[in-house]
Amino acid sequence: MSEPRFIVVGGGLAGLMTTIKLCEAGHRVDLFSVTPVKRSHSVCAQGGINGAVNIKGENDSPELHFVDSVKGGDFLANQPLVKGMCYAAPGIIYLLDRMGVTFNRTPEGNLDFRRFGGTLFSRTAFAGATTGQQMLYALDEQVRRYEAEGLVRKFEYSEYLGSIRDAEGVCRGIVALDLRTMAVQAFRGDGTFLATGGPGMLFGRTTNSVVNTGSAAAAAYIQGAKYANGEFIQVHPTAIPGEDKLRLISESVRGEGGRCWVPRKKGDARPPREIPDADRLYFFEEKYPRYGNLVPRDIASREIHDLCVNKGLGVDGKLVVYLDVTHIPAETLDRKLGGVLEIYEKFVGDDPREVPMRIAPAVHYSMGGLWIDYEAGTDGFPKVGSPRNHQTNIPGLFAVGECDYEYHGGNRLGANSLLSCVYAGILGGPAGASYAKGLKGLSADLPSGIFDEAERHWRERFERIRKMSGKENPYILARDLGETMNANATIVRENKTLKETDDRILEMMKRWRDINTLDTAGWGNMPVPFVNQLWNMMELARVVVLGALHRDESRGSHYKPEKPQRDDANWLKTTITTWSKDGPQFTYDKVDTSLISPVARKYD
Amino acid sequence: MSKMVELRILRQEGPNAPKRWETFTVAFRPRMNVITCLQDIQKNPVTKDGKTTTPVAWDCNCLEEVCGACTMLINGRPRQSCSALLEQLDQPIELKPLTKFPLVRDLVVDRQRMFDALIRVRAWVPIDGTHDLGPGPRLNPSVQGRAYEFSRCMTCGCCMEACPQYGAGRAFIGPAPMTQVELHSMHPASAMHQEARLHAIMGPGGLGDCGNAQNCVQVCPKEIPITDAIGDLGRQLTQQFAKDFFGK
Numbered sequence: 001m002s003e004p005r006f007i008v009v010g011g012g013l014a015g016l017m018t019t020i021k022l023c024e025a026g027h028r029v030d031l032f033s034v035t036p037v038k039r040s041h042s043v044c045a046q047g048g049i050n051g052a053v054n055i056k057g058e059n060d061s062p063e064l065h066f067v068d069s070v071k072g073g074d075f076l077a078n079q080p081l082v083k084g085m086c087y088a089a090p091g092i093i094y095l096l097d098r099m100g101v102t103f104n105r106t107p108e109g110n111l112d113f114r115r116f117g118g119t120l121f122s123r124t125a126f127a128g129a130t131t132g133q134q135m136l137y138a139l140d141e142q143v144r145r146y147e148a149e150g151l152v153r154k155f156e157y158s159e160y161l162g163s164i165r166d167a168e169g170v171c172r173g174i175v176a177l178d179l180r181t182m183a184v185q186a187f188r189g190d191g192t193f194l195a196t197g198g199p200g201m202l203f204g205r206t207t208n209s210v211v212n213t214g215s216a217a218a219a220a221y222i223q224g225a226k227y228a229n230g231e232f233i234q235v236h237p238t239a240i241p242g243e244d245k246l247r248l249i250s251e252s253v254r255g256e257g258g259r260c261w262v263p264r265k266k267g268d269a270r271p272p273r274e275i276p277d278a279d280r281l282y283f284f285e286e287k288y289p290r291y292g293n294l295v296p297r298d299i300a301s302r303e304i305h306d307l308c309v310n311k312g313l314g315v316d317g318k319l320v321v322y323l324d325v326t327h328i329p330a331e332t333l334d335r336k337l338g339g340v341l342e343i344y345e346k347f348v349g350d351d352p353r354e355v356p357m358r359i360a361p362a363v364h365y366s367m368g369g370l371w372i373d374y375e376a377g378t379d380g381f382p383k384v385g386s387p388r389n390h391q392t393n394i395p396g397l398f399a400v401g402e403c404d405y406e407y408h409g410g411n412r413l414g415a416n417s418l419l420s421c422v423y424a425g426i427l428g429g430p431a432g433a434s435y436a437k438g439l440k441g442l443s444a445d446l447p448s449g450i451f452d453e454a455e456r457h458w459r460e461r462f463e464r465i466r467k468m469s470g471k472e473n474p475y476i477l478a479r480d481l482g483e484t485m486n487a488n489a490t491i492v493r494e495n496k497t498l499k500e501t502d503d504r505i506l507e508m509m510k511r512w513r514d515i516n517t518l519d520t521a522g523w524g525n526m527p528v529p530f531v532n533q534l535w536n537m538m539e540l541a542r543v544v545v546l547g548a549l550h551r552d553e554s555r556g557s558h559y560k561p562e563k564p565q566r567d568d569a570n571w572l573k574t575t576i577t578t579w580s581k582d583g584p585q586f587t588y589d590k591v592d593t594s595l596i597s598p599v600a601r602k603y604d
Numbered sequence: 605m606s607k608m609v610e611l612r613i614l615r616q617e618g619p620n621a622p623k624r625w626e627t628f629t630v631a632f633r634p635r636m637n638v639i640t641c642l643q644d645i646q647k648n649p650v651t652k653d654g655k656t657t658t659p660v661a662w663d664c665n666c667l668e669e670v671c672g673a674c675t676m677l678i679n680g681r682p683r684q685s686c687s688a689l690l691e692q693l694d695q696p697i698e699l700k701p702l703t704k705f706p707l708v709r710d711l712v713v714d715r716q717r718m719f720d721a722l723i724r725v726r727a728w729v730p731i732d733g734t735h736d737l738g739p740g741p742r743l744n745p746s747v748q749g750r751a752y753e754f755s756r757c758m759t760c761g762c763c764m765e766a767c768p769q770y771g772a773g774r775a776f777i778g779p780a781p782m783t784q785v786e787l788h789s790m791h792p793a794s795a796m797h798q799e800a801r802l803h804a805i806m807g808p809g810g811l812g813d814c815g816n817a818q819n820c821v822q823v824c825p826k827e828i829p830i831t832d833a834i835g836d837l838g839r840q841l842t843q844q845f846a847k848d849f850f851g852k
């Protein structure tokens with residue numbers, strides 16, 4: 001009898017934690033990633049990870065964390081998973097500490113915590129301002145330990161193209177593309193995890209890393225996996241405008257006391273330091289006295305948009321406001337926010353300790369993602385070890401991390417994603433193991449037919465792409481997609497524009513067929529995989545745009561001036577999108593709100 | 605006419621293919637970095653003298669100098685191309701791949717050797733398990749602060765490129781893995797296993813191969829005190845030698 005084998009695609013926090021859980025149970029894992037896993041997008045996370053450890057004596061508790069998260073998500077999240085995550089959070093932070101994450105300390109040597117958005121408690125543990133990098137490195141080290149023991153085989157510079165399904169529709173493995181040799185190869189697996197992160201690149205320039213195309217999740221969707229709540233895209237209020245990327249200025253900057261303001265007088269051209277306090281509009285603090293600068297991101301971004309676009313109060317008349325930390329002692333800034341301020345200094349050239357930063361909203365995170373199942377007990381907690389947890393509707397295919405749709409409802413609270421990624425691994429790993437135990441036959445024992453067939457399919461597709469010699473430049477097409485999405489499907493969404501945007505995506509899909517792939521080399525060819533990804537991105541862009549068009553209400557990050565209110569009677573439901581030849585099909589599922597009843601969401 | 609930027613790029617289609625220089629011009633925009641230029645070339649892969657070519661291959665991911673992927677030689681200096689702002693560079697800007705690692709294509713190299721070295725030095729905390737064992741040890745904030753300096757190493761390869769002792773055909777594992785050995789001596793649980801790490805950096809390829817040129821610390825984009833780590837590890841090794849010699 002052979003042992004089950006597992007495939008984990010993606011080596012960010014979620015993929016690595018899943019791998020660790022599987023290896024700890026003695027299983028073997030093949031780990032695939034387009035970048036070396038240590039360079040995954042999770043390194044970008046700056047601000048921290050939430051957990052109600054209550055170090056500051058504020059009477060914080062996991063239950064309060066749960067309430068804040070559900071409310072922050074505007075009641076669209078299935079509550080048992082959120083509850084499980086919040087109660088597991090203190091233990092997760094302790095575990096990371098034991099793994100060597102260099103979390104900041106209090107004078108007594110305890111873990112230090114800071115404020116973040118959407119809560120009144122100091123609940124966010126942090127390692128300077130590079131928390132994601134530190135966490136990823138700790139998990140990377142643990143995986144390397146298993147690699148040294150022979151349990152993990154890494155396939156880096158290897159891209160997931162699609163799943164291999166048997167006659168019953170069960171996922172039996174994947175097809176991957178070696179990004180150096182360009183070889184297309186099938187791999188057998190008994191449980192396959194997608195941990196491929198978010199789809200930021202649909203929006204062109206964002207706070208995300210360049211590999212975050214969402215292409216892997218889109219490929220699963222095209223193959224029949226359901227995609228959920230795709231229209232919920234988080235726009236972060238504070239990023240630095242840039243030519244290649246909109247670099248994030250973490251919410252932790254406001255958590256440590258940073259204040260947003262604009263000049264009260266339209267067109268006030270004085271340099272910011274010469275504008276006295278009385279002439280400054282601290283807009284968050286005036287409108288939201290309780291939460292101030294730490295209102296949740298959806299609200300903060302809308303506020304900035306309204307202030308700059310509708311009221312014309314933006315700095316220099318642009319969609320730009322000041323984020324000011326000049327009143328905070330430089331020593332505190334260096335110790336707690338060094339990494340973020342360094343980014344501002346390096347990329348803008350001004351020292352934020354001296355001059356208020358100029359920042360603007362930017363696409364940041366996708367609450368939506370692959371639909372996954374879970375099993376909850378009568379106590380309201382998810383059942384650890386249930387094979388249903390994190391499994392997509394394709395048997396044997398699981399999704400963990402930003403590429404799944406759970407935990408954050410209609411809007412994610414800051415510092416809850418690092419948490420949900422690790423928790424997803426903790427829940428997902430054991431789910432995969434129980435699933436494989438229940439399998440009648442292992443994929444290693446199957447005849448080679450479905451694997452050969454899958455390889456043939458993808459080889460042919462790549463051969464066709466390599467030979468495309470039309471007139472469209474793929475990178476220009478991607479830029480056009482990003483600009484269209486960014487302009488029309490972010491902070492404010494109008495039905496008419498959404499409809500036009502979908503038409504434009506359909507046009508771009510036609511343009512795609514006339515692409516010139518620019519490079520025919522059979523070694524290290526970058527355009528060929530990109531052209532394939534670009535198709536998937538357009539398929540996913542339609543899910544976002546049409547999901548937004550259909551959802552006729554405003555909830556969390558999804559805001560329609562035509563329907564500015566949340567409409568629980570008609571829309572307290574999960575959007576489910578299924579791929580079809582005629583375009584995305586929409587159905588809706590009930591949300592599990594059995595633990596906390598929806599109430600109006602207020603932060604003033 | 606708008607200001608133009610000129611780039612000379614060393615190209616090579618694969619490890620055994622011939623090298624060639626290509627020159628490109630792209631339109632200048634304020635706050636542009638080298639990555640933006642390479643992206644512009646993707647959108648119009650035509651050289652300065654009008655020859656259609658392939659887009660340049662290079663590695664990148666985060667674009668904010670935390671992933672380490674986009675390291676290359678820019679005007680001769682190893683650094684990340686995302687944080688290489690044009691306003692601060694002499695023109696024509698010369699881009700070459702790192703020379704101490706096997707070439708993949710154009711500006712892409714294979715830094716696997718660096719990750720292998722992390723296995724050799726056992727750079728991990730051997731935790732008892734992921735189950736709930738309560739809070740970790742308390743830690744002096746100043747120790748955390750010191751550890752943090754080393755934990756920001758992004759395996760980018762700048763220090764390896766600059767090190768005269770490191771390179772193809774040489775055994776030296778290079779400066780970067782040393783910083784991780786130093787890092788793990790500061791974590792209370794990991795420090796219990798420092799002996800195994802010290803043994804891993806004794807002998808051929810180990811710390812003794814460092815020639816003390818101190819180039820590493822000058823090119824580290826994260827200003828990691830690499831030479832402090834090397835100095836401290838020297839002391840740790842001396843003690844370990846004594847222990848090994850007298851202890852048996």
Ligand SMILES: Cc1cc2nc3c(=O)[nH]c(=O)nc-3n(C[C@H](O)[C@H](O)[C@H](O)COP(=O)(O)OP(=O)(O)OC[C@H]3O[C@@H](n4cnc5c(N)ncnc54)[C@H](O)[C@@H]3O)c2cc1C
Nearest residue numbers: 010011012013014042045047048160197401402415417418
């Ligand atoms: C700038 C920034 C700051 C942030 N700060 C915070 C914060 O302070 N706190 C917080 O909680 N959250 C934060 N977030 C959000 C958080 O960082 C991400 O949601 C999280 O890291 C996602 O992790 P992941 O494991 O799901 O995926 P990722 O880390 O994105 O990893 C995806 C992996 O999948 C691989 N991959 C992708 N496609 C393929 C494919 N086709 N084939 C093979 N491999 C593939 C990639 O190589 C990578 O290894 C921040 C996000 C950004 C952009």
